[in-house]
Structure formats: structure tokens, C-alpha cells
Amino acid sequence: MQRVNMADMDADTAAHTEPSVEEEEPFFSNLDLLLFSLIVGLVVYWYMSRKKPEPIPEFKKLDTAAPAARETSFIEKMKKTGKNIIVFYGSQTGTGEEFANRLSKDAQRYGMKGMAADPEEYEMAELARLSQIENSLAIFCMATYGEGDPTDNAQDFYDWLQEIDDEDLSGLNYTVFALGNKTYEHYNAMGKYVDKRLEELGAKRIFDLGLGDDDGNLEEDFVSWREQFWPSVCEHFGVEASGDDSSIRQYELKEHTDLNMNKVYSGEMGRLKSFEVQKPPYDSKNPFLAPVTVNRKLNKAGDRHLMHVELDITGSKIRYDSGDHVAVFPTNDSAMVNKLGQILGVDLDVVISLNNLDEESNKKHPFPCPTTYRTALTHYLDISQPPRTNVLYELAQYASDPKDQENMRRMSSSSPEGKALYHSWVQGACRNILAILEDMPSLRPPVDHLCELLPRLQARYYSIASSSKVHPDRISICAVVVEYETPTGRTNKGVATNWLKNKLVTDNGHKSTVPMFIRKSQFRLPFKTTNPVIMIGPGTGIAPFMGFIQERGWLKEQGKEVGETLLYFGCRYKNEDYIYQEELEEAEKKGVLTQLNIAFSRDQEQKVYVQHLLKNSKEHLWKLIHSDNAHIYVCGDAKNMAKDVQTALQDIAEELGGMTRTQATDYVKKLMTKGRYSQDVWT
Amino acid sequence: MSADKMATTASANGAGPVNEGKDTLSPEDLSELLAAGTKEVHEKAENTQFVKDFLKGRIRKELFKLGAVALYYTYTAMEEEIERNKDHPHFAPLYFPTELHRREALARDLEYFYGPDWQSEVSCSPAAQRYVDRIHEVGQEDPVLLVSHAYTRYMGDLSGGQVLKKVAQRAMKLPPTGEGLEFYTFDGIHSAKEFKQLYRSRMNVLVLDEDTKKRLVAEAVKAFQFNMEVFDELEEIGKTIQEDVLDAGMPVHGAMGGDISKCPYYSAKMAAAGGSEYACQLAMAVLRHPTGQVLCAALAAALAGFAAWYLM
Numbered sequence: 001m002q003r004v005n006m007a008d009m010d011a012d013t014a015a016h017t018e019p020s021v022e023e024e025e026p027f028f029s030n031l032d033l034l035l036f037s038l039i040v041g042l043v044v045y046w047y048m049s050r051k052k053p054e055p056i057p058e059f060k061k062l063d064t065a066a067p068a069a070r071e072t073s074f075i076e077k078m079k080k081t082g083k084n085i086i087v088f089y090g091s092q093t094g095t096g097e098e099f100a101n102r103l104s105k106d107a108q109r110y111g112m113k114g115m116a117a118d119p120e121e122y123e124m125a126e127l128a129r130l131s132q133i134e135n136s137l138a139i140f141c142m143a144t145y146g147e148g149d150p151t152d153n154a155q156d157f158y159d160w161l162q163e164i165d166d167e168d169l170s171g172l173n174y175t176v177f178a179l180g181n182k183t184y185e186h187y188n189a190m191g192k193y194v195d196k197r198l199e200e201l202g203a204k205r206i207f208d209l210g211l212g213d214d215d216g217n218l219e220e221d222f223v224s225w226r227e228q229f230w231p232s233v234c235e236h237f238g239v240e241a242s243g244d245d246s247s248i249r250q251y252e253l254k255e256h257t258d259l260n261m262n263k264v265y266s267g268e269m270g271r272l273k274s275f276e277v278q279k280p281p282y283d284s285k286n287p288f289l290a291p292v293t294v295n296r297k298l299n300k301a302g303d304r305h306l307m308h309v310e311l312d313i314t315g316s317k318i319r320y321d322s323g324d325h326v327a328v329f330p331t332n333d334s335a336m337v338n339k340l341g342q343i344l345g346v347d348l349d350v351v352i353s354l355n356n357l358d359e360e361s362n363k364k365h366p367f368p369c370p371t372t373y374r375t376a377l378t379h380y381l382d383i384s385q386p387p388r389t390n391v392l393y394e395l396a397q398y399a400s401d402p403k404d405q406e407n408m409r410r411m412s413s414s415s416p417e418g419k420a421l422y423h424s425w426v427q428g429a430c431r432n433i434l435a436i437l438e439d440m441p442s443l444r445p446p447v448d449h450l451c452e453l454l455p456r457l458q459a460r461y462y463s464i465a466s467s468s469k470v471h472p473d474r475i476s477i478c479a480v481v482v483e484y485e486t487p488t489g490r491t492n493k494g495v496a497t498n499w500l501k502n503k504l505v506t507d508n509g510h511k512s513t514v515p516m517f518i519r520k521s522q523f524r525l526p527f528k529t530t531n532p533v534i535m536i537g538p539g540t541g542i543a544p545f546m547g548f549i550q551e552r553g554w555l556k557e558q559g560k561e562v563g564e565t566l567l568y569f570g571c572r573y574k575n576e577d578y579i580y581q582e583e584l585e586e587a588e589k590k591g592v593l594t595q596l597n598i599a600f601s602r603d604q605e606q607k608v609y610v611q612h613l614l615k616n617s618k619e620h621l622w623k624l625i626h627s628d629n630a631h632i633y634v635c636g637d638a639k640n641m642a643k644d645v646q647t648a649l650q651d652i653a654e655e656l657g658g659m660t661r662t663q664a665t666d667y668v669k670k671l672m673t674k675g676r677y678s679q680d681v682w683t
Numbered sequence: 684m685s686a687d688k689m690a691t692t693a694s695a696n697g698a699g700p701v702n703e704g705k706d707t708l709s710p711e712d713l714s715e716l717l718a719a720g721t722k723e724v725h726e727k728a729e730n731t732q733f734v735k736d737f738l739k740g741r742i743r744k745e746l747f748k749l750g751a752v753a754l755y756y757t758y759t760a761m762e763e764e765i766e767r768n769k770d771h772p773h774f775a776p777l778y779f780p781t782e783l784h785r786r787e788a789l790a791r792d793l794e795y796f797y798g799p800d801w802q803s804e805v806s807c808s809p810a811a812q813r814y815v816d817r818i819h820e821v822g823q824e825d826p827v828l829l830v831s832h833a834y835t836r837y838m839g840d841l842s843g844g845q846v847l848k849k850v851a852q853r854a855m856k857l858p859p860t861g862e863g864l865e866f867y868t869f870d871g872i873h874s875a876k877e878f879k880q881l882y883r884s885r886m887n888v889l890v891l892d893e894d895t896k897k898r899l900v901a902e903a904v905k906a907f908q909f910n911m912e913v914f915d916e917l918e919e920i921g922k923t924i925q926e927d928v929l930d931a932g933m934p935v936h937g938a939m940g941g942d943i944s945k946c947p948y949y950s951a952k953m954a955a956a957g958g959s960e961y962a963c964q965l966a967m968a969v970l971r972h973p974t975g976q977v978l979c980a981a982l983a984a985a986l987a988g989f990a991a992w993y994l995m
Contacts, residue, residue, distance in 0.1 A: 034988040093740035093853050181846060214849055520782070522877035527776045527888045631884070674714055675884025678877070 074122040075129060078115065084135045085114035090142040090154030090190060096179050099222055100141045103177075106226065110234050114139075119157040125164075127203075131171030135237045137206065138172060142194050143179040148186025158190070161197050170202035173236075177210035177225055179218060187213075206236050227390035228412075235413035251354040253448040256370050259351050265371040267379040269329065275515070280317045284459065287329055287515035288316045290475070292503045295512075298478070298579040302572070305481040306540065306579055308465070309500055311514055314473040322467040322547030323523035323680070326475050327459040329515040330496035332384065336434060337377045343437050346447045348374035354452060366452055373447055381454040384495050386426045387433050391453045398449075401442035408443070430486035439488070460496035461519060463635060463680055465543040467550035475516070478543040478579070523633065523680045529555050532563040532630035534621065536645050538570030538599070538610050539577075541636020544680055546580060548633070553592040564624060565592060568610045570599035610641070611648040622656040625649075631676050638681035649677075713896060714883035717834055720900035724907040729843075733914035733921075737847065740854040746921050747855060748796045753811040753913050754866060755789040760815040761836065762786050764822025764829055773827035776885040781871045782878065783837050788865040795862045810916040814909035821902070827895060830886065831902035835910070838882065840867070841875040 071077050074086055085107045089100035100116040107114030112135070130136045145151045150158040176198075178191020188211050195209040210225030212218045233239075256264075268274045270285030282288040294310035311326070320326075341348040353369035367380035377383060387395075389412040396408035411422040425431065433454065437443060466476035481501050482494025503512040525533065525548055533552070535545040545567060552565050567584070571577040578598065587593040597613045614621060624630035634645050646668060654664035671677035728734065736742065762784050768774045793801045807815060821828040848867035857863045872878045891899070 030992055034992075037986075037988050093850055095853060183842070183846070215845070218849075519873055520871055521873065522881040524881060527885055673880060673883065674712060674887060675880035675882070678880070 072121065072123050073126060074117055075126050075132060078133055078136075081113075081115065083113045083115045084133055085112050085137045085139065086130075087114060087116045087139040087141060088119045088157075089116060090119065090140070090151045090157070091179075092143055092145050092151040092153075095218070096141045096143040096151070099177065099179070100139070103139055103141070103226065106230060110230055111239050112233075112237075118153055120153040120155075124157050124160055125167075127172050128167055128169055130173075135239065136173060137233065137237075138174045140174065140176045140191075140194050141179065142176060142191040144181075144184075144186060144188050144190040147184075148189030150190050154190070158193075161194065164201070168202050169198060170204070172198070172203040173206050174198050174203050175205060175207040175209075175229065177212065177222065179212045179214065181214040183215050187211075207232050227388070231389065231393040231409075231412045232415070235409070235415060235418065249449065249452065250357060251366060251448075251452050252357055254353045254355060256351040256353065259370060263370065264351055265368040266375055267331070268368060269515075270368075278316075282316060282318060282517045284327065284517055287327075287517045288313065288318060289513040290316070290516050291511040291513050292505055293474070294476075295501075295503060295505050299577040300575060302576040304577065305483075305501065306577060307477075307479055307481065307497075307501060308579075309477040309479070309503065309514075310466075311475045311477070311516060312473060313475055318518055319472075320464060320468050320475065320518045321520070321524065322464065322469075322551050323525070323544050324464050324521050325461040325519045326464050326477060327461050327517050327519050328477075328496060328500070329379075329459050330457070330499040331378050332381075332457070332495060333493065333498065334378065336383060337374060340377060340383065340434055340437075341373070341447075343434070344444065344447050344450070346373065348372060348377070352448065354448060367456060373451065376451050380457055381451060382457045382495075383434065383454060384432050384492070385455070386431060387436065387454070389422060391433075392422075392426075394449070394453055395443065395445050398445040399440060399443040401440075404440045404442045408440075429488050430484075430490075430492055431488065432492070435486075435488065435490060457495070463521075463523075463543040464518075465546040467547040467554065469554045470550045475518075476543075476546065478540050478546065480540050521680065522675075523635075523678050525551060526563075526631045528563075528629075529560045530563045532566070532624045532628050534566045534568070534624065534630050534632045535635075536568040536610055536614070536633065537635040538568075538641060539636055541634075541641070541681075542567075542569055542580065544635050545633070546583070549584075549587050549592060553587060553590065556592060562592075563628070564594045564630075566595040566597070566624075567593055568597045568599070568613050570601060570608075570610045570613075572600065572602045574598075574600045574603055609644065611644045614645065614648045614652070618652045618656060621649075622652055625653075625671075626657060629676070631678070632671065633678050633680070635680040636682075638679075638683045642679060642681045711896075713830075713886045713889060713891065713899065716896055716900055717831070717886070717903055721835070721903050721907060724904045728907050728911050728914070731911055731914045731918070733918045738850060740850055742851065742854050743921065743924065744855050745924055746917050747851060748793075749808070749920060750913075750917055751789060751792050751796065751866065752805045753808060753814075753917075755786070755793055755805070756807045756811050756815050757818070757836070758785045758789055760818040760822075761829075761832055764818055764826075765833065767822055768826040768829060771826050773889060773891075774829055774833075776888045777830060777833060777882065779882075782869065783833075783871075785840070785866055788868065791865050792863050808913070808916055810909075810912040814913065817905070817909060827889075827891070828899065828902040830889070831899050832906050834886065835903050835906035838879060841869065841872070841879055845875060 078084070078086060085104065087100040087104045089096040091097040091100070097116065097118075104114035104116045127138060130138055142154065143151050176191050176195040178188040178195070180188035180191065191209065191211070195205070199205055207229050210221065210229070212221040212225075263272070265272060266275070269287060274286050275289060278288060279286070280288075290311035290313055292309060293312045294308065296308050298306040298308050337348070349372050351370050351372055353371075354365055354367075355369070356364050367376055371380070392408050393412035396405050396412065399405040399408055407421070407425075410418045411425065412418070426436070429435075431439065433450070462477045462479060464475055465478040466474055477500070479497050479500060481497040482492075483498070484492055486492050500514070503514060506512065523544060529552075533548065535548060537543070537545045549565065549567070552562055556562050569584070571579065578600075584593065584596055588596045595617075597610075597617070599608045599610050599613050601607050601609055621630075625632065632649070634642050636642070650661075650664045650668050653659055653667050654661060657664065657667065659667060668677065672679075733746075762780075765774065765778065765780075765784075769778045769780075793805060797804045818829075818832055821832065844867055848864055851857065851867075852859075852864060855863075861868055869875070869878075
């Protein structure tokens with residue numbers, strides 16, 4: 001203020017001084033005055049440029065710079081705005097807050113009203129009185145930060161939770177979704193703490209703690225949790241979905257009547273016509289249609305069907321290494337698709353698009369559109385897995401029989417009876433969507449809504465059973481066909497294995513093709529060919545080792561010095577499912593396989609598995625592992641076999657390495673970290 | 684970086700007492716020597732202001748872009764030296780161009796941030812240049828030490844780097860389709876954990892004497908230090924950017940230095956108060972601005988001079 005006036009004053013003064021000396025001899029010459037005003041100007045400038053350095057604003061100040069009249073009572077705010085659900089967020093980078101906002105918006109779909117809230121801005125002690133509001137619920141989206149710490153905005157809340165011991169939170173309904181990252185030691189510590197502590201203080205948990213892993217897929221974890229959460233909330237409060245009982249659709253159906261078939265998807269994953277005009281590079285959006293050149297049954301007897309399939313990749317420019325995975329895009333059984341069409345009473349060959357109602361969303365359609373229902377149900381949607389509870393919840397409205405509707409709603413709730421019913425009627429009985437429709441005749445959803453709800457059909461991955469050094473233009477697959485009887489007397493068939501089984505090699509012009517691409521793995525033979533190799537792969541787990549054995553053989557032929565190569569294989573009966581017997585015995589004869597150990601589990605009274613064979617050769621194994629830098633490879637069943645093998649190796653380390661149990665466990669874990677113990681296992 | 688280090692040091696610490704003779708834990712393994720030898724400097728790097736702020740989501744786009752530029756020059760140098768030495772017995776087992784190399788990905792990120800003419804717009808900063816010079820020196824004169832640089836950067840990218848990716852995506856609202864973050868996306872690697880295990884096994888394949896192993900650890904520590912110098916440089920640049928933001932733009936409004944025309948409260952108030960107050964505010968705003976001050980002073984001087992001339 002002052003300076004402004006001074007400058008103005010100076011100008012004025014300079015201007016005003018002139019008239020007063022006009023009559024006399026000028027005291028100052030023109031030049032003097034010019035210089036004088038210049039100096040003044042410069043002085044003014046200098047004075048004003050000496051501003052104080054502005055303090056760099058801290059982010060926190062922005063947050064707390066709130067007008068004094070702000071409401072710190074969230075109960076008052078909820079009462080004023082008619083909300084019954086409040087979603088608190090502990091958020092550092094904004095994700096927790098985003099999730100909280102989404103949840104609060106969700107509420108209206110289910111006839112309720114929600115608001116998101118920053119715990120730092122409110123009096124959290126009011127949680128004890130939240131029951132004042134009817135049908136109230138507090139949701140917490142809590143991120144963990146650093147070493148199991150709360151986020152900055154949740155620090156006070158955290159402190160409060162720790163201090164209050166005699167606070168009674170009974171009457172408070174709550175649920176927690178935790179945001180964290182598994183690579184950190186204190187995974188989701190904050191979310192877990194809040195969930196446990198509130199219960200300790202007497203609050204009522206109305207839905208299970210959700211755990212989100214940012215190292216995996218946090219968004220997916222959140223969406224899955226939320227899909228199960230809302231139906232259980234509705235169930236808990238006895239609240240019906242809003243309005244006219246119809247749920248809010250995500251996509252809008254558009255039927256095309258006059259579309260050129262060139263514009264219609266017929267099973268492609270990405271670019272239209274990518275199956276007709278094939279262009280490398282090939283990946284999950286643009287698979288290569290590989291012709292099937294071999295498809296033979298591997299086992300000699302028994303009721304299972306193990307197969308060896310060879311795909312021709314000549315001309316595709318596809319390269320692979322032994323140990324890599326081949327991904328294939330299977331299709332659903334056409335008979336099953338037809339049955340679905342019949343039972344729903346629709347023409348499957350209508351061309352349709354499902355367009356996202358949320359124009360901001362990146363996902364314009366649930367699957368490539370425009371397409372026909374037939375293509376969608378055959379190529380793009382999974383119709384074999386038991387439907388998840390959120391699907392049942394959304395379909396319930398289409399059951400005209402009130403008992404059916406009640407059962408559908410119950411199975412999708414989180415009540416113990418509901419969970420048990422779902423567990424037995426859907427999961428235990430292995431009912432897929434077709435079975436559910438057959439067993440619930442009053443349930444007839446519109447086919448387009450069903451297509452919106454079913455999950456996408458995923459590619460299947462198989463360990464490649466050949467070596468690119470020996471067979472650069474061929475990819476081999478070793479798989480067992482999945483087929484079993486369900487408790488309802490139906491036969492369930494594995495999608496990919498049955499589809500592969502039916503990819504027959506024909507004599508006529510038409511070749512069976514398999515849309516595929518390569519997914520690189522890190523399952524690799526050692527860099528140094530002299531390193532010994534210990535391969536453990538019972539059943540179809542032998543697949544990558546067929547490639548490894550071929551490659552070790554090739555290296556020998558090249559004149560390289562190759563270390564010991566041991567295989568531990570297991571199957572049920574020597575005369576039934578000893579797959580690749582000829583190839584393995586040949587390799588043993590040639591010295592490519594220095595040791596071939598087979599466990600025939602059912603050929604004698606007691607069960608013999610690969611881990612027993614490991615124990616039988618423990619001295620030799622220990623020498624190879626501990627002194628000769630051997631690499632260990634395990635392939636096959638994750639749940640039991642891989643664990644049993646790891647335990648057997650730990651036993652050997654303990655016994656022959658003179659270690660304690662802990663040391664042996666660490667020794668084996670270290671082998672894994674250092675890349676000398678690799679696993680390619682599946683559940 | 685953090686996850687990897689935590690995992691290996693955790694197991695190293697939990698292993699129990701060391702036995703006589705051949706250690707059950709084989710501390711001769713280069714992978715373990717490197718992990719142990721860089722533990723301290725790794726913690727230091729994690730605790731630089733730049734990294735701490737980054738992890739909290741406090742990363743300004745301008746700094747992130749400059750960071751990507753530094754990375755571009757670093758990886759260009761490193762991958763050039765790796766190509767030169769790909770058959771050298773002291774590097775060959777670690778040659779994974781398809782899986783690891785970042786130069787093209789960084790070039791795409793820079794094109795996204797700076798436009799198609801990005802090459803003429805970016806340059807190598809002093810701290811990055813020092814890092815680049817060392818890499819070239821090592822690649823040409825003592826290639827085994829290249830292992831330390833590759834280890835420090837690539838293993839880090841596959842560990843803590845993945846966490847940084849998600850933080851950066853949210854903090855700067857980058858598109859979910861991955862533009863601007865291709866550096867952090869390893870298309871050729873399905874499981875970072877498995878790849879790191881493979882990489883470690885390859886490091887342990889190298890035939891090295893004790894002295895070389897020690898030098899490798901020392902060089903890895905140096906590599907961390909070069910990285911920290913780049914962080915510090917970015918932090919400094921960050922401070923000057925802050926001042927520019929406060930100085931530039933007219934008119935300024937409030938202690939935060941915001942653009943007054945965007946303030947809804949202000950425009951509402953002005954609409955109510957009428958025009959004269961606005962003119963006054965504007966005048967005051969002009970005079971608070973340094974350029975405005977110069978102009979005013981010059982104007983005052985000129986007016987005075989003119990008046991003096993006129994009235995003489």
C-alpha cells in the first residue's frame with residue numbers, strides 16, 4: 001500500500017515541483033530532473049524487489065485451511081443430508097479415497113445414501129453413536145503405508161483406536177477394505193488392525209475384511225470384494241434394491257439388423273479379421289492360428305485321456321525357449337451353447353452390441369462387439385465355471401417363482417446359511433449356469449443381461465513340451481483331458497482340454513488350428529551346461545522336461561560337456577499311464593538322462609511318490625546340490641506334490657548337511673532366491 | 684529395490700549361526716554379496732527427499748519428466764556398453780535384451796511427454812552426465828564392473844520400481860493404457876520374482892576372484908550414489924520450479940500465488956462489489972509483481988522526465 005502511494009507521490013511531486021519553480025531560474029536543469037526521476041524510479045524498484053521469500057506451501061496446510069464454521073460431526077452431516085452410510089478413507093496417494101467415493105456412490109443402487117469422509121476432518125469418537133441413524137453403516141477403506149503404518153490422514157484415528165479401552169462401540173455396524181502391497185512385510189497391517197480393533201470394542205462386523213494387493217491387482221481385488229459386499233449389506237438390512245426391483249445395468253443392448261458381416265466379430269481377440277489375415281507379431285490380442293500336426297493319446301490304458309499335441313509354427317516368426325508357456329484360446333462346447341440358446345428361448349445368431357452406459361469408461365464393451373450371441377457364448381464368455389454370487393444376485397430378479405428368487409438372493413448373501421447354501425448347491429454340486437437354469441425352471445434371464453454378467457473366457461497356459469533348438473517350428477503340448485461326474489449326475493468337461501482333444505489331424509484339406517501365442521517364462525536350463533540338472537515332474541508335470549531332455553541331448557550332440565541329468569517322474573501304473581516311456585528309455589540309453597527314476601504309485605500296496613524316490617537317492621542328490629551346483633526343477637501339482645518335494649529336500653539338507661530344521665528351511669529358500677530351485681506349478 | 688532387498692536380507696539374517704568349513708549359506712555367491720554390500724546405501728537412497736516425496740505421491744509432472752530424461756541417457760549408455768560386451772565372459776550370462784532393455788521404452792515415454800521433437804528438447808543434466816561417463820568408462824575399460832550397474836538398475840526396476848509405477852500413475856493421472864510409464868512395464872517378463880531369481884543364478888555363474896567380487900560391490904555402491912546425485916539434482920530443480928510458479932502469472936491472488944481469474948470466490952465477490960474495487964485490486968496485484976514494479980518505476984521516471992521537459 002505504502003509503496004504504491006510513494007511511487008505515485010514521487011511522480012506527482014516531480015510533476016508538481018515544476019510549476020512552483022517556473023517563475024524563477026530553474027533550480028534543476030532538465031537533465032537533472034530526468035536523472036533525478038530515474039534515480040527515484042530505480043530506488044523504488046529496488047525497494048519493492050526486496051520482497052520476502054514466499055514460504056513454500058506445505059500440502060498439509062491446504063487441507064487444514066478450513067473455514068471455522070465447518071461441521072466436524074459426521075453424524076450431524078449425515079442427518080442433514082439424509083445419509084445412512086459413511087465411508088471413511090485412510091489414503092496417501094488417493095486410491096483409498098477413490099474407492100471410498102465409488103462405494104458411497106454405489107449405495108444408491110441399493111436404495112441407500114452414502115458419503116465419503118476423511119477421518120482427519122471429523123470427530124471419530126462419534127462412531128459410538130452412529131446407531132442413532134437408522135440402518136447406518138461405517139465402511140473403512142484403509143491403506144497401509146510404509147512399515148505397517150497408517151496414512152497421514154488416518155494417524156489421529158489410529159491413535160484414538162489405540163487409546164480408547166472402555167469405549168463401547170456396540171451398535172456400530174462396520175466393514176473394512178484394506179489397501180496394501182504384498183511385497184511389504186506388514187501387508188495391510190492398518191486395514192487388518194482396524195477390522196480387529198473395532199470388533200474388540202464391540203462393533204458389529206457385517207462383512208468380511210477385504211484385502212487389496214497392489215502388487216497383484218488392487219482394482220480387481222476391490223471390485224470382487226465390492227460385488228459380494230453390497231448384496232450382503234442388502235441382506236443384512238433387509239433392504240431391497242432401489243426402485244422397481246431392477247438392478248442398474250452397466251451396458252445397453254443394441255441389436256443390429258443390417259450390418260455387413262465384415263464388421264462383425266467372429267472370435268477375434270483384437271483386430272477384426274485378424275484370424276483371416278495373419279500378421280506378426282503374435283500376442284494375446286493377435287494370436288497365431290497354428291495348425292495341429294499331431295494329436296495322439298499318450299496313455300496305454302485307464303479311464304483318463306492324456307494327450308500329446310503338436311502345433312506347427314512354421315512361417316509365424318514365433319520363437320520360444322524350452323521352459324516357456326504356450327497360451328491357447330479355447331472355445332466352449334457348441335452343444336452347450338445351443339442348449340443355452342434353447343433354454344433361454346433366443347435366436348443366438350442375432351448381431352448385437354453391448355455398449356457401456358458410462359461414457360467415461362475405457363471399457364466400451366464387455367467383449368468385442370458387434371458380434372452374435374452365439375460367438376459371445378462360444379468364444380468370449382465363460383459358461384463352465386460355477387457362477388459367482390454377484391451373478392446370482394443380479395439374476396435373482398428374473399426368477400418368477402418367489403421361492404427360487406428367495407434362494408437366489410440367499411445364496412448371494414453373506415449370511416452363514418446363505419454361504420452354506422451357495423457352497424453346497426452351486427460349488428459342491430458343480431453347477432454351471434446351464435445347470436442352474438435347468439434346475440431352476442422359473443429363472444429365465446434375458447440373454448443380453450446374462451452376457452453382461454458372465455466372466456470372460458480366459459486363455460489357458462501349458463508348459464511347452466519341446467525344445468526350440470531341436471524343433472524350432474513345432475510346439476508340443478502334454479495335457480490330461482478333464483472330465484468328471486458331478487453330484488447331480490451331469491458330466492462336466494474341461495473347456496480347453498476337451499477342445500484340444502477334438503482338434504484332430506485330418507487327411508483332407510481342412511486343418512484344425514489352435515489360436516496361440518508364447519508367454520516367456522524364467523524356467524530355464526542352467527547357463528552352464530556342466531551344471532547338473534534335477535527334474536521332478538510327475539504326471540503331466542513332465543511336459544517342460546521333455547523339452548529340457550531334448551535340449552540336453554542336442555547340447556551333447558554339439559560336443560558340449562553336459563552335466564548329470566536326473567529325472568524323477570511319477571504315474572499310477574506302469575502299464576497304463578507311463579507316458580513318453582519310449583522317449584525316456586531312449587534318452588537313458590543314450591546317456592542323455594543319467595538317471596531315470598519312476599514312482600508307480602499304485603503298482604504296489606503302499607503308495608510310492610516322487611518324494612520317496614528323492615529320499616532313496618539322498619546322498620547322491622545332496623552331493624549334486626551342495627557341492628556340484630545342481631539346479632532343481634519342479635513341475636506339476638502345486639498343492640501337494642510341490643510342497644512334499646520341498647519338504648523332502650529340506651529333510652535331506654537337515655540330515656546330510658548337519659543343519660537344524662530352520663537352517664535347512666532357509667537353505668532351500670535360498671536356493672529358490674538364487675534361481676537354483678525353480679517351480680512351474682499349477683493348482 | 685526395496686522389496687528385493689528386504690527379501691534377501693531377511694533370509695540372510697534369519698539363517699542362523701554360520702557353520703565351519705563350507706558355509707551353508709555360500710556367502711561367496713555374488714548375488715548375496717551385492718545384496719548385503721548395498722543394503723546401507725539402498726536405505727539411504729530410499730530416504731532421499733525426492734524418493735520419499737515420490738512414494739507419497741508428491742511428484743510434480745515436470746520433475747517426473749526430467750527424471751525420465753535422466754533415465755533415458757543412463758540406460759542408453761548402459762545398454763550401449765552391454766551390447767559392446769554381450770559376448771564378454773564377464774557379462775554374457777546376464778545378457779537379456781528382450782526382457783530387460785529400456786531404451787526404446789524410455790524413448791516412447793519421452794515422446795509422450797515432450798512431443799515428436801523430444802530429442803531436440805531434452806539434454807543430459809550434469810549429474811546424469813557424470814553417471815553416463817562412468818558407465819562408458821567401465822564398459823570400455825573394465826567390463827566386469829558393468830554387472831554392478833546392470834544389477835543396481837534392473838533389479839531395482841523389477842522390485843520397488845513396480846511400486847513407483849503405480850504411485851506415478853495415480854499421482855499424475857497418467858492414462859491406464861500405460862503411456863508415459865512404459866519404462867516400468869516389462870512386456871517380456873511375466874513374473875518379476877522369477878526373473879530376479881533367474882538373474883541372480885546368472886550372476887552366480889560368473890567366475891570371479893575375491894578381489895573382483897569386492898570391486899563389484901564397491902561399484903554397485905557407486906551406482907547407487909550416482910542415482911542419489913540425480914535425485915538431489917531433481918530436488919534442486921524442483922525448488923526453482925516452485926519459485927517460478929509463484930512469480931509468474933498475473934494477477935496473483937493470496938499467499939499461494941494463484942491465478943485470481945480462476946478463483947470462483949473472487950469473481951463472485953467482484954461481481955457483487957462492482958468494478959472500481961477490481962481496478963484497485965488489479966493495480967495492487969500489478970504492483971506486487973516484480974515486472975510490474977519495474978514498469979511502474981520506469982513509467983514514473985518517464986512521466987517525471989516528460990513533465991519536466993514539458994514544463995520547462
